[in-house]
Amino acid sequence: MNIGPIDFGEKPIFLAPMEDVSDPPFRMLCKRFGADMMYTEFISSGGLVHDADDCLQKLDIYDEERPVGIQIFGGNIEQVRAATPIVDRIGPDLIDINFGCPVRRVVCKDGGAGILRNLPKMERITRAVVEEATRPVTVKTRLGWNDQSIQILDVARMLEDCGIQALAVHARTRSQMYKGEARWHWLRRLKEEGVQNIPLIGNGDATSPELIEKMFDETGVDAVMIGRGAIGNPWIFRDAKIYRETGEVPPPPTWEERISIVAEHLTLKCEWLGERTGVLEMRRMYSGYFKGFRNASKLRHLLMQEEEKDRVLEVLMNFDQHQADTQVTVPAKRAAKKAIPAAVQAKLPTPSRKKKKPKATSTA
Numbered sequence: 001m002n003i004g005p006i007d008f009g010e011k012p013i014f015l016a017p018m019e020d021v022s023d024p025p026f027r028m029l030c031k032r033f034g035a036d037m038m039y040t041e042f043i044s045s046g047g048l049v050h051d052a053d054d055c056l057q058k059l060d061i062y063d064e065e066r067p068v069g070i071q072i073f074g075g076n077i078e079q080v081r082a083a084t085p086i087v088d089r090i091g092p093d094l095i096d097i098n099f100g101c102p103v104r105r106v107v108c109k110d111g112g113a114g115i116l117r118n119l120p121k122m123e124r125i126t127r128a129v130v131e132e133a134t135r136p137v138t139v140k141t142r143l144g145w146n147d148q149s150i151q152i153l154d155v156a157r158m159l160e161d162c163g164i165q166a167l168a169v170h171a172r173t174r175s176q177m178y179k180g181e182a183r184w185h186w187l188r189r190l191k192e193e194g195v196q197n198i199p200l201i202g203n204g205d206a207t208s209p210e211l212i213e214k215m216f217d218e219t220g221v222d223a224v225m226i227g228r229g230a231i232g233n234p235w236i237f238r239d240a241k242i243y244r245e246t247g248e249v250p251p252p253p254t255w256e257e258r259i260s261i262v263a264e265h266l267t268l269k270c271e272w273l274g275e276r277t278g279v280l281e282m283r284r285m286y287s288g289y290f291k292g293f294r295n296a297s298k299l300r301h302l303l304m305q306e307e308e309k310d311r312v313l314e315v316l317m318n319f320d321q322h323q324a325d326t327q328v329t330v331p332a333k334r335a336a337k338k339a340i341p342a343a344v345q346a347k348l349p350t351p352s353r354k355k356k357k358p359k360a361t362s363t364a
């Protein structure tokens with residue numbers, strides 16, 4: 001399957017855009033485990049136009065993670081139009097428009113899924129981005145605002161007419177938020193009666209290797225996009241591909257492998273955000289990584305107490321999963337060395353963005 005000039009091969013598996021999750025450190029890990037395409041978290045077009053530092057930081061992309069898309073949102077047509085060249089100059093492989101975010105603060109301004117109540121405006125926003133972009137534009141949306149207004153078949157045709165080059169659909173309505181089941185039968189219908197010449201990316205509840213394959217088989221989508229199933233579980237991309245080839249789901253990573261990836265994730269976060277912010281931001285990741293493990297809450301509690309990277313690594317390395325109370329003491333330096341693969345200790349590459357003002361990259 002192709003999006004514009006990008007050839008993904010058969011049945012690619014994408015990492016979904018996720019706020020506070022799909023940042024460069026996490027994307028690096030997902031890429032290593034085989035994610036075929038990744039997106040930044042959504043970025044406010046208003047924030048970009050007004051040079052907001054937090055929005056500009058989210059534009060960081062690295063050549064190692066290509067193909068990578070930058071996702072923007074906003075309900076103000078002129079702001080979205082003005083934000084598009086800012087994003088375009090960074091050089092992502094594609095620009096994705098978020099028409100699916102269900103959060104009140106976003107939908108009330110016609111951003112995200114809010115625009116599903118105003119399809120003429122959705123069309124104008126999409127045309128504006130397609131006009132301004134020099135690279136493929138894609139859209140991620142939901143089935144409709146609520147059960148009474150599922151218009152995704154018409155929406156798909158309209159967006160394709162605007163010139164988008166792929167459509168990702170989270171098979172829920174805005175009213176469903178993240179609850180209830182994703183309705184995969186709509187993905188099947190979209191493939192048969194909605195999109196004509198562009199790929200359809202299926203999303204929603206493909207949270208395990210078996211379910212990823214099932215989504216491909218039952219709906220005929222061209223790619224599957226994984227959200228929550230990848231949180232604390234970047235291995236899912238590798239496991240899904242092994243499952244497709246062998247029919248067997250590999251055993252979960254050992255405790256040691258898990259600790260090593262958490263340590264690497266932490267290290268990358270600290271490289272990207274600076275030590276203090278990196279340590280704090282990493283705190284939201286622990287529950288995903290240690291979900292279902294014995295004494296996980298005790299470990300999380302210990303990790304939350306620490307504010308320095310080396311101290312966090314020390315806690316990680318010293319934690320005995322089975323006997324939480326009998327910890328062996330490994331000095332921080334040795335713990336860090338043991339946990340982080342040598343390659344990761346090397347500095348991260350320079351991001352495509354040079355500090356505050358966005359600049360073009362050499363590729364894409």
Ligand SMILES: Cc1cc2nc3c(=O)[nH]c(=O)nc-3n(C[C@H](O)[C@H](O)[C@H](O)COP(=O)(O)O)c2cc1C
Nearest residue numbers: 016017018019041042098170204205206226227228
């Ligand atoms: C923590 C979190 C943050 C999210 N942020 C975004 C976002 O920035 N942009 C977007 O299009 N969707 C976002 N989503 C929605 C996901 O991309 C995806 O559509 C949704 O989780 C359903 O897929 P899943 O069942 O595989 O998780 C987010 C979801 C989660 C759980």
